[in-house]
Amino acid sequence: MNLPSRAGAEGGTTAESVRPPLGSGLFPQPLLSAAARLAAGSPFASPGTQPALIMTRERAVSFTVHEDGYSATYSSMQTTVGQALASEGVHIQDGDFVSPAGNEILSPGAHVYVSHAVPVNLVVAGEVQKVRTHGRTVGDVLAQAGVSLQSEDYVAPSASSSVRADMAISVTTVRDMTEVSEEPVEYASIIRYDAEIANGQRVVTQWGENGSYRKEYRVRLINGREIWRELVNEEIVPPTDEVVSVGTHVNPAAAPAPAPAVDVPAQPGCSGSMHVYATWYTAASAAGSGVTKTGTGVYRGIVAVDPRVIPLGTRMYIPGYGYGIAADTGGDIVGNHIDLGYAADDLKDWRTRWVDICIL
Numbered sequence: 018m019n020l021p022s023r024a025g026a027e028g029g030t031t032a033e034s035v036r037p038p039l040g041s042g043l044f045p046q047p048l049l050s051a052a053a054r055l056a057a058g059s060p061f062a063s064p065g066t067q068p069a070l071i072m073t074r075e076r077a078v079s080f081t082v083h084e085d086g087y088s089a090t091y092s093s094m095q096t097t098v099g100q101a102l103a104s105e106g107v108h109i110q111d112g113d114f115v116s117p118a119g120n121e122i123l124s125p126g127a128h129v130y131v132s133h134a135v136p137v138n139l140v141v142a143g144e145v146q147k148v149r150t151h152g153r154t155v156g157d158v159l160a161q162a163g164v165s166l167q168s169e170d171y172v173a174p175s176a177s178s179s180v181r182a183d184m185a186i187s188v189t190t191v192r193d194m195t196e197v198s199e200e201p202v203e204y205a206s207i208i209r210y211d212a213e214i215a216n217g218q219r220v221v222t223q224w225g226e227n228g229s230y231r232k233e234y235r236v237r238l239i240n241g242r243e244i245w246r247e248l249v250n251e252e253i254v255p256p257t258d259e260v261v262s263v264g265t266h267v268n269p270a271a272a273p274a275p276a277p278a279v280d281v282p283a284q285p286g287c288s289g290s291m292h293v294y295a296t297w298y299t300a301a302s303a304a305g306s307g308v309t310k311t312g313t314g315v316y317r318g319i320v321a322v323d324p325r326v327i328p329l330g331t332r333m334y335i336p337g338y339g340y341g342i343a344a345d346t347g348g349d350i351v352g353n354h355i356d357l358g359y360a361a362d363d364l365k366d367w368r369t370r371w372v373d374i375c376i377l
Contacts, residue, residue, distance in 0.1 A: 112149030202228035214264030225259030319358030
């Protein structure tokens with residue numbers, strides 16, 4: 018540690034602002050005694066405590082400031098380097114370099130070096146930063162700000178350009194990236210009729226699973242904003258369709274035993290015969306709208322069929338009923354089962370039974 022006081026060139030006394038304990042041997046005894054007397058009269062002195070040392074500068078000291086290549090000599094009564102610079106109008110801001118540091122004691126004949134940071138406006142990807150720098154080139158400023166240029170990035174002015182106060186430095190970022198999108202491809206539900214399954218029962222024989230449509234793009238961003246994209250790959254994973262089996266089996270036990278097959282007398286235009294189970298119905302008994310599958314009303318001569326067995330529009334002759342046409346369907350009419358239509362006021366003279374019909 019430097020001694021806190023020394024005799025001036027002309028016999029004056031300079032005291033430095035430090036606080037070693039009294040009696041430590043670092044100060045001449047007369048100065049310690051004077052300091053003790055001052056402290057004893059202080060309203061802040063506490064009984065039983067050692068008085069604090071109060072230091073003041075009694076004579077101005079000369080010091081030289083070297084500021085950004087210019088030098089000037091000053092005389093100051095201030096204690097610290099920072100106080101002395103401020104009193105002489107040398108303003109220190111964030112980023113400025115001062116040596117010795119501003120909080121150090123100003124010693125007589127000291128040389129104080131000041132280098133002011135240069136303010137610049139740094140714009141990176143559209144974001145503005147105020148930077149104070151000692152860098153000599155634009156590249157130095159970028160390094161100080163932690164800006165690392167990638168291969169496609171560009172800076173204006175160039176990285177080798179000299180720094181000027183209040184200049185604007187613009188960094189444009191260019192990024193190429195890969196973007197992947199994936200959309201589901203929904204599965205379909207397929208209905209299949211199965212005569213081995215009870216009529217109306219539904220059984221899922223194959224579970225469905227969605228597929229996917231995957232697209233890969235190459236995207237370019239400038240300053241974080243997309244300027245173009247290109248589809249570079251696409252992949253389709255097909256879905257697995259759901260298969261639902263719907264039963265069409267009619268339990269034979271629910272119908273009377275079939276009558277023996279009989280030969281149908283030949284009818285004019287008869288192309289063949291079919292052994293069917295024939296029931297009868299009206300619009301009211303069918304609990305429907307009264308309109309058949311083909312858009313007609315329900316009356317004698319309208320026959321409901323399973324169109325997979327007897328196509329709609331087929332004309333037929335039913336012994337004991339008469340002529341009819343396949344013009345309706347029904348949820349319970351499956352396989353070799355037909356339903357003979359009657360109007361509300363018709364005589365319902367049909368008895369449910371197995372019968373051989375003539376296909377006209």
